[in-house]
Amino acid sequence: MLDLINVSYDSQIPNNVGLSSDKKVLKALEKWHPGYINWWNDLIPQNFQESMVYLRTAVSVDPKGWAKFDYVKMPEYRWGVLLAPAVEGRRIPMGEHFGDPAWQEVPGEYRNMLKRLIVIQGDTEPGSVEQQRFLGLTAPSLYDMRNLFQVNVEEGRHLWAMVYLLQKYFGRDGREEANDLLVRSSGSEEAPRMLGAFNEETPDWLSFFMFTYFTDRDGKMQLESLAQSGFDPLSRTCRFMLTEEAHHMFVGETGVGRTIQATLEAMTRHGITDPYDINKIRDLGVIDLPTIQKKLNLHYTLSLDLFGQEVSTNAANAFNAGIKGRYMELRIDDDHKLQNDTYAVTSIKDGKIVTEDVPALTAINMRLRDDYVRDAAGGVGRWNKAIARAGVEFELKLPHEGFHRQIGVFSTVAVDPEGTIMSSEEWNSRRDEWLPTKADGDFIQSLMVPCYEPGEYASWIAPPKVGIDNKPGDFEYVKLHMA
Amino acid sequence: MNQPVKQHLIDPEICIRCYTCEMTCPIGAIQHDDNNVVVDPDTCNFCMDCIPVCPTGSIDEWRVVDTPYSLAQQYGFDELPEQEDIALEPDASDDGIEAHDDAIAALLAEAHKGAGGKVKAPASASKPTINLYTLGAPATAKVQGNYRLTEADSDGDVRHIILDLASLPFPVLEGQSIGIIAPGTDANGDPHLPRLYSVSSPRDGERPGFNNVSLTVKREEKGICSNYVCDLEKGAEVQITGPFGSTFLMPSDPKAHLLMICTGTGSAPFRGFTMRRQREMSSAKDSLTLVFGARSPRDLPYFGPLKKVPDSFMRKEFAFSRQKDGPKQYVQDKLRQQAEMIAALITDENTHVYICGLKAMEQGVEEAMSDIARGVGVQWSDLRDQMRNAGRYHVETY
Numbered sequence: 005m006l007d008l009i010n011v012s013y014d015s016q017i018p019n020n021v022g023l024s025s026d027k028k029v030l031k032a033l034e035k036w037h038p039g040y041i042n043w044w045n046d047l048i049p050q051n052f053q054e055s056m057v058y059l060r061t062a063v064s065v066d067p068k069g070w071a072k073f074d075y076v077k078m079p080e081y082r083w084g085v086l087l088a089p090a091v092e093g094r095r096i097p098m099g100e101h102f103g104d105p106a107w108q109e110v111p112g113e114y115r116n117m118l119k120r121l122i123v124i125q126g127d128t129e130p131g132s133v134e135q136q137r138f139l140g141l142t143a144p145s146l147y148d149m150r151n152l153f154q155v156n157v158e159e160g161r162h163l164w165a166m167v168y169l170l171q172k173y174f175g176r177d178g179r180e181e182a183n184d185l186l187v188r189s190s191g192s193e194e195a196p197r198m199l200g201a202f203n204e205e206t207p208d209w210l211s212f213f214m215f216t217y218f219t220d221r222d223g224k225m226q227l228e229s230l231a232q233s234g235f236d237p238l239s240r241t242c243r244f245m246l247t248e249e250a251h252h253m254f255v256g257e258t259g260v261g262r263t264i265q266a267t268l269e270a271m272t273r274h275g276i277t278d279p280y281d282i283n284k285i286r287d288l289g290v291i292d293l294p295t296i297q298k299k300l301n302l303h304y305t306l307s308l309d310l311f312g313q314e315v316s317t318n319a320a321n322a323f324n325a326g327i328k329g330r331y332m333e334l335r336i337d338d339d340h341k342l343q344n345d346t347y348a349v350t351s352i353k354d355g356k357i358v359t360e361d362v363p364a365l366t367a368i369n370m371r372l373r374d375d376y377v378r379d380a381a382g383g384v385g386r387w388n389k390a391i392a393r394a395g396v397e398f399e400l401k402l403p404h405e406g407f408h409r410q411i412g413v414f415s416t417v418a419v420d421p422e423g424t425i426m427s428s429e430e431w432n433s434r435r436d437e438w439l440p441t442k443a444d445g446d447f448i449q450s451l452m453v454p455c456y457e458p459g460e461y462a463s464w465i466a467p468p469k470v471g472i473d474n475k476p477g478d479f480e481y482v483k484l485h486m487a
Numbered sequence: 488m489n490q491p492v493k494q495h496l497i498d499p500e501i502c503i504r505c506y507t508c509e510m511t512c513p514i515g516a517i518q519h520d521d522n523n524v525v526v527d528p529d530t531c532n533f534c535m536d537c538i539p540v541c542p543t544g545s546i547d548e549w550r551v552v553d554t555p556y557s558l559a560q561q562y563g564f565d566e567l568p569e570q571e572d573i574a575l576e577p578d579a580s581d582d583g584i585e586a587h588d589d590a591i592a593a594l595l596a597e598a599h600k601g602a603g604g605k606v607k608a609p610a611s612a613s614k615p616t617i618n619l620y621t622l623g624a625p626a627t628a629k630v631q632g633n634y635r636l637t638e639a640d641s642d643g644d645v646r647h648i649i650l651d652l653a654s655l656p657f658p659v660l661e662g663q664s665i666g667i668i669a670p671g672t673d674a675n676g677d678p679h680l681p682r683l684y685s686v687s688s689p690r691d692g693e694r695p696g697f698n699n700v701s702l703t704v705k706r707e708e709k710g711i712c713s714n715y716v717c718d719l720e721k722g723a724e725v726q727i728t729g730p731f732g733s734t735f736l737m738p739s740d741p742k743a744h745l746l747m748i749c750t751g752t753g754s755a756p757f758r759g760f761t762m763r764r765q766r767e768m769s770s771a772k773d774s775l776t777l778v779f780g781a782r783s784p785r786d787l788p789y790f791g792p793l794k795k796v797p798d799s800f801m802r803k804e805f806a807f808s809r810q811k812d813g814p815k816q817y818v819q820d821k822l823r824q825q826a827e828m829i830a831a832l833i834t835d836e837n838t839h840v841y842i843c844g845l846k847a848m849e850q851g852v853e854e855a856m857s858d859i860a861r862g863v864g865v866q867w868s869d870l871r872d873q874m875r876n877a878g879r880y881h882v883e884t885y
Contacts, residue, residue: 018854061850064857064868066868067511067535067538067603067604069603070540071539071540072850074846074850246507246510247511247540250503250540253503253505254503254505254543258503383503389565469501470501471544473544474544474547
């Protein structure tokens with residue numbers, strides 16, 4: 005167990021921000037750290053805390069230092085404070101301060117806006133760890149268990165990163181906000197996490213993979229936009245977090261892909277060609293493709309809600325202030341001020357879905373969501389390739405962006421996955437065709453049995469094509485503590 | 488016809504298009520379209536920065552080709568093409584190939600990964616011979632001696648083993664390794680994979696002028712090969728392959744200062760380096776620095792002989808982590824204690840740094856070096872990359 009009294013904060017926290025010479029922040033982190041460790045220890049079942057997990061730890065930000073693989077007990081994972089290297093002479097890439105030198109300190113006029121964005125981002129990080137806390141108990145393999153814990157410790161590190169910014173740049177308010185991040189918790193009645201998707205539970209591994217594919221991808225888009233920030237420490241923090249986020253995308257894409265693969269292989273083995281022969285397919289201990297489509301529908305639409313209102317003055321203000329940019333701002337060929345530009349936004353007019361041009365500045369959220377949809381479509385295409393290769397006639401689809409929405413213009417209407425507006429009675433009567441039912445959930449749950457032998461996998465998921473850190477197939481990714 | 492070349496490719500079936508490699512590549516050799524992420528064969532210089540950042544492992548693909556696949560061809564890949572039947576010219580010197588044997592090359596690549604990029608031999612190193620003996624045609628050596636190096640009350644059993652090659656040519660340089668295959672088969676009935684051991688003797692033999700080499704081997708509880716080697720009796724015959732390794736070599740330049748950092752049997756190559764220096768330039772002053780970590784003096788291989796090497800010839804720092812009355816000390820703690828001396832060494836262009844031992848030591852050493860470099864206003868990663876590119880920074884960990 006980590007010796008809390010003798011933690012040498014200078015060497016225990018890998019950092020590239022000169023922590024040892026920044027007494028004020030070091031003291032604030034020292035005060036915050038025990039609460040964090042308690043949060044972590046209360047969260048994950050004890051025998052996993054004692055297990056040796058083959059994790060990568062970032063100890064510096066250069067390509068060599070950020071992927072150190074070794075066995076670690078999770079509470080002893082070294083959560084570092086790491087910022088991507090400063091870009092010399094970096095300038096604010098958008099908004100009314102376009103071209104000015106990037107801020108190294110918080111500009112007073114934007115203090116609250118910045119703090120709010122950092123707190124929201126920070127709140128999602130521990131939220132997902134809380135949602136996934138029991139998954140280790142039903143891990144389909146040690147490989148998957150390792151991947152889960154890798155995602156968890158890195159979300160933990162991302163919390164650290166946001167807490168560092170709050171403590172370093174926002175004084176007493178920042179310290180209070182940092183403490184509150186450990187008070188709120190996912191699904192809590194009194195103090196829930198700030199965003200809806202982070203209060204939904206993650207009941208099974210397919211949900212986890214869908215979550216990392218769709219919801220963490222929202223995180224990736226948000227981080228990318230914050231990486232454009234004129235506030236340089238935020239930009240550098242987010243840039244480094246993005247390299248880690250890629251692993252989460254990987255877990256999601258390959259997790260769903262391997263689930264599909266196991267289904268296809270079982271169907272082929274038993275000569276089943278009709279993907280809708282659901283009972284027969286389920287009897288083989290694999291998840292049928294139509295159910296996978298329903299899970300996709302659910303997680304995709306919950307994630308679309310995270311982008312907020314299509315037309316938003318908050319988003320416009322943040323862009324204009326140079327606090328948050330667009331996805332890949334530097335690669336966009338325009339004036340980066342958007343004073344006279346327009347952008348096509350969907351809305352509902354007379355019961356019809358229409359697109360209209362609105363001032364581009366107000367459509368920042370919509371644009372980011374469009375970029376997200378494009379990015380999310382890539383993996384779906386690769387899953388479909390595997391289905392086609394197996395000769396099964398089925399295609400996974402992203403549903404229409406109006407389907408099953410709680411936030412934004414579509415929240416007031418009932419839309420089916422094809423994009424047809426219908427009465428809410430009709431929608432409700434057909435809901436079970438589109439979204440997972442309790443029975444679907446129960447079936448998936450019945451497959452969630454742990455598989456803890458090195459190199460073995462639960463029936464419903466195929467082994468990965470390549471091991472983590474190029475390890476062989478039977479590598480013991482987690483040395484379980486069985487006491 | 489074109490000379491065959493090695494080409495870097497990305498496996499489109501495994502890549503998830505996160506573009507982290509593209510953002511990491513320092514020279515813009517990686518690009519993507521809506522379909523694939525591809526490597527420009529005219530730009531890629533094999534710096535390997537993209538390898539560790541890839542979350543999928545799809546980045547670590549190589550093909551030997553007569554004509555490199557063009558960007559357009561790569562954009563069209565649905566899957567990677569098979570390796571065609573083409574071989575690279577067996578020339579170890581110019582492209583840093585460490586062994587012409589995939590299994591051994593992979594072992595060495597893994598061991599040298601800690602250097603953080605493409606490693607190079609010191610400019611003044613002698614030319615190594617590699618792959619003279621292979622699995623198909625191994626050399627037979629005879630055990631001349633097998634001595635325990637750790638004291639009787641140590642839990643560790645580290646052995647000094649001398650192999651006689653009689654009249655077989657076996658040109659091996661300090662820092663190179665040989666492969667040993669334990670007899671028998673594994674649970675699947677396959678022959679055991681070779682294990683690599685660094686030679687701990689200098690190039691002219693454990694005893695000057697004799698065709699013998701020495702190894703420093705620690706008995707691992709369940710290690711099939713280490714138990715086999717540690718139990719070898721005098722007169723027994725052993726099948727060996729090699730030599731292997733073409734970068735972890737010592738410079739011949741007499742001005743070069745060697746900073747050698749090791750734990751346990753990681754001292755093997757440094758014993759070779761030290762003996763070579765002693766035989767070549769016995770009156771040299773301040774020629775070597777050794778930072779050596781072990782649990783306690785009785786666990787430290789060659790502790791007795793090392794103490795006899797004069798301090799004026801080699802500066803020695805010992806770190807003991809399990810000494811009864813004394814603080815726990817690791818090599819990184821010694822480095823920090825001697826920060827001023829280390830800083831002076833690493834900023835001197837005549838210094839060659841060698842790190843050898845367990846993988847676990849890498850991180851602590853790396854962090855200590857970063858702090859020491861920062862103390863003199865230098866970014867360690869830059870300095871390290873610069874040293875590595877000049878063939879002055881070497882890591883071999885396992």
